[in-house]
Amino acid sequence: MKEVMIATANLGKAKEFKSLFAQYDIEVKTLLDFPDYPEIPETGETFIENATIKATTAAKDLNIPVIADDSGLSVDALDGAPGVYSARYAGPEKSDANNRKKLLAALTDVADDQRTARFHTYLVVANAEGQVLKSYHGTLDGFITREERGDNGFGYDTIFYVPSEDKTTAQMSAEQKDSLSHRGNALRLLAKDLENGELNLHEDINR
Structure with a gap:
């Protein structure tokens, strides 16, 4: 059976990919299958740069096709912040709760109709030689609330x-969120290319 590695240790992401690739008889591995593999530094200045770094580095190191993603939140009133720093927006005290607290504080004086934002996901696919085959971009537009709502996500x-x-996306069921989320949208584009033959994970683009 052919294999692909998803450059993540997130069980939720792994489950999504395993479901997608099962129909193509492709076994999905994740970083959890390579516990000694070091964390890849995310030194890019954009989502797609970070996803590309992770995909190409892991593919060359492990000699297996790799799909990597980089995702985050961009707020228009903050000139796109937190952006690539979404997961570590609060600095050394970073956590989901602290990141949200800092964002809400930064938007205190911003009017409700100016609190526009969007989630981004970039997926980058590299073959076993570390060459980029395809990339995909999914988004979800919305607004930043003034208080937290919901218990999911x-x-x-x-x-x-x-x-x-x-x-809010935290008030949605997992199924509802997946049907419109940034990551779901990017995954659907990837799935479409698998279906129509536009993406072959194991091709050599130098042939």
């Missing part, structure tokens, strides 16, 4: 409001 979900659903 993680990260900024409790303060990210989606007008079409009249809910």
Whole structure:
């Protein structure tokens, strides 16, 4: 059976990918299958740069096709922040709760209709030689609330409001969130290319 590695130790992400690739008879591995593999520094200045670094580095090191993602939140009133620093926005005291607290404080004086934001996910696919085959971009637009709402999800979900659903992403079921999320949208583009043959994880692009 062919294999692909998802450059993540997140069980939730791994589950999503395993479900997708099962129909193509491709076994999914994650960083959890390589416990001694060191963390790859995210030195890029954009989401796609970080995803590319993770995908190409892991593919060359492990000699296996790799899919890596980088995701985060961009707030228009903050010139795109927290952006690539979404997971560590609060600095040394970073945590989901502290990141949200800092963001809400930064937006205290911003009017409700100016609190526009969007989640981004970039997926980068590299073959076993570390060459980029494809990349995919998914987004979800919304607004930052003034208080936390909901108990589901993680990260900024409790303060990210989606007008079409009249809910924060933390108030949605997992199925509802996946149907419109930034990561779900990127995954659907990848799945479409697998289905129509536009993506072959094990191709050699130098042939």
